[in-house]
Amino acid sequence: MDMLSGGDMLVRALEDEGVEFVFGYPGGAALHIYDAIFKAEKVPHVLVRHEQAATHAADGYARATGKTGVCLVTSGPGATNAITGIATAYMDSIPMVILSGQVASHLIGEDAFQETDMVGISRPIVKHSFMVQRPEDIPSIVKKAFYIARSGRPGPVVIDIPKDMTNPEHKFEYHYPETVSMRSYQPAQRGHTGQIRKAARLLLSAKRPVIYAGGGVIQGNGSELLTRLARRLNYPVTNTLMGLGGYPGTDRQFIGMLGMHGFYEANMSMHHSDVILAVGARFDDRVTNTVDKFCPGAKIIHIDVDPASIAKIVPVDVPIVGPVDSVLAELEQQIEAQIEASSRPLPDTTALDAWWEQIDQWRQAHGLWHGKRYPDSDLIMPQEAIQTLYDVTNGDAYITSDVGQHQMFAAQYYRYDLPRRWINSGGLGTMGFGLPSAMGIKLALPDAEVACVTGEGSIQMNIQELSTCSQYNLPIKIINLRNNYLGMVKQWQDMQYEGRYSESHYAASLPDFVKLAEAYGHVGIQVKEKKDLEGAMREAFALKDRLVFLDIFIDPHEHVYPMLVAPNGAMKDMWLSKTERT
Amino acid sequence: MRRILSVLMENEPGALSRVVGLFSQRGYNIETLNVAPTDDYSLSRLTVTTFSDDFKVEQITKHLNKLVDVVKVIDLTEGAHIERDLLLVKVKAVGAARDEVKRTTDIYRGSIVDVGPSTYVIQLTGPTEKLDSFMRALGDAVVIEVVRSGVAGMARGEKVLSP
Numbered sequence: 001m002d003m004l005s006g007g008d009m010l011v012r013a014l015e016d017e018g019v020e021f022v023f024g025y026p027g028g029a030a031l032h033i034y035d036a037i038f039k040a041e042k043v044p045h046v047l048v049r050h051e052q053a054a055t056h057a058a059d060g061y062a063r064a065t066g067k068t069g070v071c072l073v074t075s076g077p078g079a080t081n082a083i084t085g086i087a088t089a090y091m092d093s094i095p096m097v098i099l100s101g102q103v104a105s106h107l108i109g110e111d112a113f114q115e116t117d118m119v120g121i122s123r124p125i126v127k128h129s130f131m132v133q134r135p136e137d138i139p140s141i142v143k144k145a146f147y148i149a150r151s152g153r154p155g156p157v158v159i160d161i162p163k164d165m166t167n168p169e170h171k172f173e174y175h176y177p178e179t180v181s182m183r184s185y186q187p188a189q190r191g192h193t194g195q196i197r198k199a200a201r202l203l204l205s206a207k208r209p210v211i212y213a214g215g216g217v218i219q220g221n222g223s224e225l226l227t228r229l230a231r232r233l234n235y236p237v238t239n240t241l242m243g244l245g246g247y248p249g250t251d252r253q254f255i256g257m258l259g260m261h262g263f264y265e266a267n268m269s270m271h272h273s274d275v276i277l278a279v280g281a282r283f284d285d286r287v288t289n290t291v292d293k294f295c296p297g298a299k300i301i302h303i304d305v306d307p308a309s310i311a312k313i314v315p316v317d318v319p320i321v322g323p324v325d326s327v328l329a330e331l332e333q334q335i336e337a338q339i340e341a342s343s344r345p346l347p348d349t350t351a352l353d354a355w356w357e358q359i360d361q362w363r364q365a366h367g368l369w370h371g372k373r374y375p376d377s378d379l380i381m382p383q384e385a386i387q388t389l390y391d392v393t394n395g396d397a398y399i400t401s402d403v404g405q406h407q408m409f410a411a412q413y414y415r416y417d418l419p420r421r422w423i424n425s426g427g428l429g430t431m432g433f434g435l436p437s438a439m440g441i442k443l444a445l446p447d448a449e450v451a452c453v454t455g456e457g458s459i460q461m462n463i464q465e466l467s468t469c470s471q472y473n474l475p476i477k478i479i480n481l482r483n484n485y486l487g488m489v490k491q492w493q494d495m496q497y498e499g500r501y502s503e504s505h506y507a508a509s510l511p512d513f514v515k516l517a518e519a520y521g522h523v524g525i526q527v528k529e530k531k532d533l534e535g536a537m538r539e540a541f542a543l544k545d546r547l548v549f550l551d552i553f554i555d556p557h558e559h560v561y562p563m564l565v566a567p568n569g570a571m572k573d574m575w576l577s578k579t580e581r582t
Numbered sequence: 583m584r585r586i587l588s589v590l591m592e593n594e595p596g597a598l599s600r601v602v603g604l605f606s607q608r609g610y611n612i613e614t615l616n617v618a619p620t621d622d623y624s625l626s627r628l629t630v631t632t633f634s635d636d637f638k639v640e641q642i643t644k645h646l647n648k649l650v651d652v653v654k655v656i657d658l659t660e661g662a663h664i665e666r667d668l669l670l671v672k673v674k675a676v677g678a679a680r681d682e683v684k685r686t687t688d689i690y691r692g693s694i695v696d697v698g699p700s701t702y703v704i705q706l707t708g709p710t711e712k713l714d715s716f717m718r719a720l721g722d723a724v725v726i727e728v729v730r731s732g733v734a735g736m737a738r739g740e741k742v743l744s745p
């Protein structure tokens with residue numbers, strides 16, 4: 001058995017865990033660990049320019065690959081800089097392990113240099129955390145951390161490591177545990193058969209069904225099963241912002257995203273449905289609108305691996321606690337068995353035909369993909385920019401996004417046919433997420449096209465990462481939908497504050513993004529004319545091994561529609577344009 | 583409605599702060615809280631009382647169960663149970679009050695555990711109601727200082743909270 005120091009054990013444990021990248025930034029309390037990394041053969045480290053970017057890069061890596069993202073930061077400011085990224089991962093249930101250096105154990109509590117109570121500060125935004133108290137515990141803590149991060153409802157796990165735990169002088173026998181079992185943590189492995197049978201019966205009795213599928217379908221690798229089930233039944237499917245790609249976006253049965261900026265047909269279908277199958281979705285307030293008015297005629301089946309998600313917001317008729325893959329597989333069997341055993345044909349095709357006819361009418365009336373739903377303009381419209389991006393990339397790119405109007409346009413107008421292609425911060429809504437998360441994806445999948453759709457506000461929140469992209473040669477395409485405003489804020493100010501643009505514009509202070517990109521060694525292209533849009537995008541994607549910053553000037557006054565009417569609206573109550581309401 | 587939740591959890595550093603943090607983070611109230619290791623030193627047993635409706639209690643229970651350190655949670659108020667709270671109260675014991683306090687203490691089967699020239703410290707255990715009633719019987723005039731352990735509880739009969 002090898003004798004290793006705490007630092008070496010940590011790095012070896014990461015290797016044994018199959019970690020492909022560590023995103024991090026060094027500092028005093030982490031230096032023993034960094035020395036161990038220097039000596040190690042595997043586990044490449046990626047040096048970011050800000051710890052927030054390390055967390056988002058690990059997060060993007062995790063979302064795109066389904067593996068657990070890893071980052072490493074030092075104590076104090078390194079740890080606090082990581083907090084936003086940890087919260088981002090927590091809100092969207094992303095598996096991540098964060099290693100943070102800590103001051104030596106004998107200094108803890110003394111307000112020592114760069115001391116921060118990381119376990120305390122991160123407590124409400126982690127799935128779990130550990131503080132290493134004996135170096136010999138490091139392998140088993142790492143094993144547990146990875147197990148907790150990716151099992152059940154995934155989430156971030158912090159391991160806080162006092163500096164003396166990684167002292168190179170002190171060596172221990174290294175042994176990486178093969179299995180882990182914890183009496184206090186046993187996530188559900190399968191759903192309750194009786195409940196699944198009930199769910200099958202209810203689903204087959206539906207006359208106006210909707211399948212409402214969320215991020216859990218993507219996290220839980222349930223897309224294929226869900227798609228098969230939906231097609232077998234010919235039921236319409238809507239996705240949450242986090243669920244896009246969980247069902248093929250170009251499929252006829254896909255009725256678009258639902259919710260605040262969801263599709264008219266999706267929100268109308270939800271409101272008028274009689275049975276909703278909610279899978280890996282958490283009835284977020286961006287979806288339900290006023291809870292008391294939520295889908296008044298619907299019976300609800302809810303599949304979620306986290307019992308605390310079920311009946312948290314909306315009462316549920318058939319709760320099923322379990323992972324999407326095993327539950328959907330069993331549900332499919334039950335459905336086949338019940339169809340077989342029934343004397344009349346199931347599902348009710350007559351009712352379903354009428355339902356589809358209704359949905360098609362909604363689509364024709366206001367569907368974003370069934371006619372042009374934005375105003376004409378001499379300026380480039382953001383919707384056009386995304387449609388062009390879709391065409392130029394053949395719908396096959398990994399699209400990350402920041403937060404704001406551009407995010408909603410990217411969600412609405414790029415059609416995601418595959419899971420893990422649409423990568424954004426939904427729960428926390430973290431501006432600054434787009435570029436670093438794209439780095440994590442590009443590193444993991446160097447042959448894939450990776451584009452970051454952003455705004456001039458968001459991109460400046462982690463713009464320093466252009467330097468990281470130079471160091472590691474990451475030819476990401478940055479699609480800056482430049483409206484010269486904090487556009488989403490401006491939209492609310494237009495709609496609710498009579499156009500008083502309090503602090504939502506930058507006067508004349510924006511940098512020349514083309515020169516800025518060039519200063520970092522990249523290519524910058526400015527696009528101001530409609531006629532240049534497609535050519536510029538093609539040029540950008542043709543530059544295979546260069547990062548290209550496309551600074552696209554768009555109509556600064558465009559709003560995102562549909563938009564649910566709030567407060568007191570139901571899902572059927574929407575603004576469809578600046579002047580039209582349902 | 584008043585609920586008594588009994589929580590079995592790993593006796594790990596930070597476990598208690600996770601439970602307490604959960605209550606404040608999600609806006610649930612804690613009326614009393616009592617915690618100590620069990621006969622198995624690797625486990626702690628925590629009893630928390632809270633005023634919550636059925637919906638809230640279900641949420642609290644689910645979120646407690648979700649904490650990685652928590653092994654099991656039960657709502658004792660759902661069945662027959664025993665609850666005990668420990669009260670220590672320091673009272674003025676001078677003149678006529680000295681005898682009066684002693685008499686009241688005897689009626690409630692409390693004991694005087696410290697005797698000073700002008701004070702007594704009285705110890706009383708029992709359900710919260712009994713302690714409340716004793717405090718009312720003593721009256722504000724004599725009470726100098728109060729400390730209570732918070733409720734510790736256990737189900738009656740065969741029902742056991744074990745890992």
Ligand SMILES: Cc1cc2nc3c(=O)[nH]c(=O)nc-3n(C[C@H](O)[C@H](O)[C@H](O)COP(=O)(O)OP(=O)(O)OC[C@H]3O[C@@H](n4cnc5c(N)ncnc54)[C@H](O)[C@@H]3O)c2cc1C
Nearest residue numbers: 214215216220241242259260261280282305324426427429
């Ligand atoms: C500007 C802005 C606008 C937004 N507008 C919208 C909008 O219009 N529409 C919209 O939908 N969202 C919108 N959002 C996002 C919204 O805030 C939420 O993040 C989102 O609705 C949550 O998606 P979800 O319900 O799929 O849940 P997620 O956050 O993806 O949660 C996943 C759920 O699945 C469960 N789960 C995880 N793994 C598994 C598994 N293996 N098996 C079973 N269950 C599992 C989890 O327990 C959880 O309950 C917006 C966000 C921003 C920033």
Ligand SMILES: Cc1ncc(C[n+]2csc(CCOP(=O)(O)OP(=O)(O)O)c2C)c(N)n1
Nearest residue numbers: 404405406429431455456457458486487488
């Ligand atoms: C870190 C952070 N701060 C503030 C906000 C609030 N916010 C949401 S959208 C938005 C404007 C984003 O502007 P920009 O990136 O230019 O995108 P646009 O809406 O113009 O497309 C702001 C400030 C946020 N989501 N994240």
Ligand SMILES: [Mg+2]
Nearest residue numbers: 455456485487
């Ligand atoms: Mg903007």
